[in-house]
Each structure stands twice: as C-alpha cells, then as structure tokens.
Amino acid sequence: MLSQAMGFWGILLVWVCLEESWGQEQxxxxxSAPVVFHVGVSENITVQAHGHTDAFDATISVKSYPDENVCYSSGSVNLSxxxxxxxxxxxTIQAQQLSEGQSSFSFVYLEVVSKYFSKSEKKPIIYDNGSLFIHxxxxxxxxxxxxxxxxxxxxRELT
Structure with missing residues (x-):
C-alpha cells in the first residue's frame, strides 16, 4: 500500500514539474538592450515574447541603483x-537626473515588467560620450x- 501511494505521489510530482517546464518553454x-548605458544618449530597448496569443503591455524603466527609488526614464510597449x-x-538617462555623488562609471537597473514576466538587471552607465566624424x-x-x-x-562638450 505504501509503495502504491509513493508511486502515485512520484508520478504526480513528475507531472507537476513537467507542466511547469512546458509552460516555461511555451x-x-x-x-535586447545595450551592454552599457551612455548618459545623454538615446538607447533602444527591444522586447520579444514567444508563446503568447493575446496582446499585452510591458513597461520598461531605467531606475537608480541600488535602491530603485528614482526612475530616470521609462516607456511602454504593446506586444501583440x-x-x-x-x-x-x-x-534616455539625462545627466541632470543623476546625483552629484555618482562616479563617472556607475550603475542603474533596467527593469521590464508585464503581467506575464518581470526582469530587472544591473547595467553600467558611462558619462563620457564622444563623437566620431568620418569624412x-x-x-x-x-x-x-x-x-x-x-x-x-x-x-561631447565640443560638439
């Protein structure tokens, strides 16, 4: 009797694990975001979702590190x-938004939130931007x- 109950629970546990992994695969x-954010430069962030049939919105934000209390820039995308x-x-992260105490090489959080997923990742930022003119x-x-x-x-100061 005990082995039958253990067999049932073992099969149920495997089924539950497979159900979760199938859902994750689907x-x-x-x-897609830059590896490093440049202060004062427009950065393109792309979100792709696979396995969905209904449209939904996702909010993309760049927030202060480490507290996430200040939102430097945000936008919303519709995936359909x-x-x-x-x-x-x-x-775009504007230089005047950042605190005076930050070093020339700091970090921000890139956060993407929707009703189906949420992801936050620490990204470095660089203040020193330059331009290259090719003729x-x-x-x-x-x-x-x-x-x-x-x-x-x-x-950047000379252009």
Missing amino acids: TRFII PENKFQNSTVL TDKPVYTPQQPGRVFVSSFR
Whole structure:
C-alpha cells in the first residue's frame, strides 16, 4: 500500500514539474538592450515574447541603483500578434537626473515588467560620450579605387 501511494505521489510530482517546464518553454521573452548605458544618449530597448496569443503591455524603466527609488526614464510597449510580439522603445538617462555623488562609471537597473514576466538587471552607465566624424574625399567609390578617409574625434562638450 505504501509503495502504491509513493508511486502515485512520484508520478504526480513528475507531472507537476513537467507542466511547469512546458509552460516555461511555451512562454519565453527576450530583452535586447545595450551592454552599457551612455548618459545623454538615446538607447533602444527591444522586447520579444514567444508563446503568447493575446496582446499585452510591458513597461520598461531605467531606475537608480541600488535602491530603485528614482526612475530616470521609462516607456511602454504593446506586444501583440500584429507586431509579432516584438516592440521597442527609446530611453534616455539625462545627466541632470543623476546625483552629484555618482562616479563617472556607475550603475542603474533596467527593469521590464508585464503581467506575464518581470526582469530587472544591473547595467553600467558611462558619462563620457564622444563623437566620431568620418569624412571621405569622394561621395562614391568604385571597386579597387583608392580613397582617403579623414577621422576626427570630438568630445561631447565640443560638439
């Protein structure tokens, strides 16, 4: 009798574990974001969801680290069959939003929240942004034709 009860509970436990893993395989999500956030630069964040049939919204936020009390930038995306459950928003961290005490290399949290999933990840931020200006001596080149390329580097303060 005891072995029959143990067998039943063992099968039930395996079934419950499989049910959870099947559900996880059917509903997956991918968040594409820059590895490093640049202060003052518009950063594109893309969210993809797989295994869904009904449309839903997701909120994407960049929050203070480590307390998550201050929201520096946020946006909302709608994931639906029309956009194949893929959408993106652009977020920007402004320098004046950040506290004076932060070093030139700090962190923020990137948070994505929907009714189906929630994900938060620590991301580094960099304050020092620069620009690269590339100029060629001709607008169009043919194959095997030599050309000259001029590259100038500008700091953000100089542009």
